[in-house]
Amino acid sequence: MKDSSGNIRSVESSDSILPYYAGIRYFVFQSVPQKPAVCYLVPAFSGLGAPYWNSGARACFYGMSRTTGKAELVKAAEQAIAFQIDAVIKTLTKASGLKLTDLRADGGATRDNYLMQFQCDLLNVPLLASATEELSGAGAGFVAGQSLGLFNAAEAASKLRKNRYTPMMDALKREELLRGWEQAVHAVQA
Template sequence: VTYALEGSVFMAGAIVQWLRDNLGMIQKSSDIEDLARQVESSEDVVLLPAFTGLGAPYWRSDISASITGMSRGTTKAHIARAALEAVAYQTYDVLIAMQKDSPHPLTELRVDGGAANNDLLMQFQADLLDVPVLRPRDTEITAKGAALLAGLKTGLYDDTTMQASWQVDRIFEPTMSNDERDQHLNKWRQAIDRALKVL
């Protein structure tokens, strides 16, 4: 018997789609990284992507999306960077909640999907979690994994095939100081607290 923990993030890659389709800030989703790299940080800007509420660990469907911390000097690059950071913050929240339910400490995070191709996001995720983030050569491994599991069950594949199907492309090692990490997380928590107090 194998047990798994699952947590839902309602808006991750869809945040980038929103910036592309609704605000017209980028032409294609992959442009988000170049735009975000135009600034060194998001400064005080926080994008709270509660377009359909917030998922785990908050489970609040009544919270609305917001962008806070903007000033006269805020540019679309700051918002783009805040959007990528929002993906990492939500993932952080889910994984910290999972740590409370698991006897095993988090030692690495394996990622896949379109967002995994974004180096800036992957580095920020590693920095927030303070563990290495491993990106596979095939970033669409979820669909492939489902097919391999079906093949394993029917006897078409064996464990060797399963293990060989995942090969690392790049490892993002955490480089952020504890103080800087705390500053980022405090900024995120303040945005969450503001949203909760509005209700």
């Protein structure tokens, strides 16, 4: 689906870039390992939100080279999600003084094993992704079931299947990627 300016509003509805959602994995794994350069998407389509708060920033692909193709652009879009979450979580942990020990994820993105593993690797903490995409609906169902005396909501919720991801990325690679992301973010704010 495209908006009035012809821009794509959702990956799932775009048949011009990807024929189906699962196609993302194909593109991600077809991308050329670019060393040392990596292509980044800074998705500041209406400015940068948390934690950067810069309404004047504009979106860009950063680090493109002559070998950058569709696969690398899709991979950059995938990774941008994780880079943004990493930045927000680091800001929160710094402000709170608390240490993140694991991350819990739900929603449609949990179908994306590459994204979940990449997020886990960036944060360097285990990630538990619910196999139930929409936990809000499940939670409402659990509460309704409990109120009718059918079952205990806490017990039912504890039996939900979760996919566990463990950090596997080398620390030097993680730091290199995060440095590149910060350079890309800085470039769109200049």
